[in-house]
Amino acid sequence: MAKFNPFIRNVPVYEDVSKEKFLQEIYPKRIPALLRGVDIGPCTHLWTLSYLCEKGTSEPVKIHVSTENDMDFINKNYAYRTLPFDELVTRCAEDIHQDFFFDEKEKYYLRALGTDNRKDPANLSTEFPQLAKDVKFPEFFNEEQFFSSVLRIGSPHLRLWTHYDIMDNVLMQIKGTKHVILFSPQDANKLYLKGDKSMILNVEDPDLEKFPLFAMAHQHHCTLNPGDILFIPAMWFHNVVAEDFSVSVNVFWKHLSPELYDPKDPYGNKDPIPASQALQGLRRALKLLEKLPAEYKDFYGRRMVMEIEEKAYLDKG
Ligand SMILES: O=C(O)CCC(=O)C(=O)O
Numbered sequence: 550m551a552k553f554n555p556f557i558r559n560v561p562v563y564e565d566v567s568k569e570k571f572l573q574e575i576y577p578k579r580i581p582a583l584l585r586g587v588d589i590g591p592c593t594h595l596w597t598l599s600y601l602c603e604k605g606t607s608e609p610v611k612i613h614v615s616t617e618n619d620m621d622f623i624n625k626n627y628a629y630r631t632l633p634f635d636e637l638v639t640r641c642a643e644d645i646h647q648d649f650f651f652d653e654k655e656k657y658y659l660r661a662l663g664t665d666n667r668k669d670p671a672n673l674s675t676e677f678p679q680l681a682k683d684v685k686f687p688e689f690f691n692e693e694q695f696f697s698s699v700l701r702i703g704s705p706h707l708r709l710w711t712h713y714d715i716m717d718n719v720l721m722q723i724k725g726t727k728h729v730i731l732f733s734p735q736d737a738n739k740l741y742l743k744g745d746k747s748m749i750l751n752v753e754d755p756d757l758e759k760f761p762l763f764a765m766a767h768q769h770h771c772t773l774n775p776g777d778i779l780f781i782p783a784m785w786f787h788n789v790v791a792e793d794f795s796v797s798v799n800v801f802w803k804h805l806s807p808e809l810y811d812p813k814d815p816y817g818n819k820d821p822i823p824a825s826q827a828l829q830g831l832r833r834a835l836k837l838l839e840k841l842p843a844e845y846k847d848f849y850g851r852r853m854v855m856e857i858e859e860k861a862y863l864d865k866g
């Protein structure tokens with residue numbers, strides 16, 4: 550039997566959640582929730598391989614190609630390539646490829662992009678209109694709050710690194726099974742961040758000599774099956790691995806006032822404007838401390854941390 554680990558817990562599961570129940574009981578908690586039995590439309594039974602190939606898009610799609618299971622944004626063990634959509638779907642569903650870029654067992658990941666991917670957020674209705682008809686988004690937010698809807702198709706066993714997004718999100722599982730491990734924004738200091746991503750790639754077997762604090766990060770686990778919806782609140786870190794051929798759609802929406810978001814953010818992962826300005830201010834403050842000898846820098850650095858803890862933390866610990 551696996552050893553009990555007090556740092557691992559399951560994401561709470563809610564059955565047959567109405568809009569009212571979500572908005573009154575689940576959403577305000579601002580923790581992840583797995584919702585079962587919400588109608589996400591006929592996609593769960595209609596989207597066979599042949600249907601996806603036929604109703605997808607005739608535009609080529611940009612994909613990640615990886616020869617390893619854990620995609621590594623540090624050493625870049627994946628490459629960006631382009632494939633016709635039906636070819637991508639076919640390859641994601643097969644274990645061994647006749648045609649390939651690097652090797653016959655390579656894996657693929659599509660994260661759909663907007664029409665102009667430098668500025669437009671992805672929108673299922675625009676880029677995949679025939680498929681969009683089959684997906685019903687939960688009515689958990691107002692139309693003006695909608696930010697993007699993203700089709701994600703991937704090969705078995707491919708893992709997307711731990712990262713956070715800055716929008717509220719529902720990840721709808723349509724085909725296949727996915728395992729998701731989430732971490733609270735309050736555990737950010739145990740995740741060894743590089744920007745919006747954690748440098749710990751293999752979260753299931755981490756190198757604790759290199760990343761000792763990770764052992765104390767609480768892991769929130771869940772398994773998504775077709776029809777399941779995972780609510781991922783803004784800033785919650787998530788690491789996602791597919792067990793088999795997987796198709797999901799996620800919807801990001803704005804939880805804060807619209808003017809707080811960076812207008813040039815097609816992915817929904819740029820820090821809100823005041824947060825990014827505050828980070829810039831911090832970097833300026835640290836640069837100022839460079840003018841002082843090390844022991845002064847250390848002392849004033851600590852005073853800054855104390856002030857941040859007192860004025861910004863929810864939990865003053
Ligand atoms: O399901 C995936 O592959 C990744 C999902 C994700 O990162 C998201 O919904 O923000």
Ligand SMILES: [Fe+2]
Pocket residue numbers: 712713714787
């Ligand atoms: Fe994400």
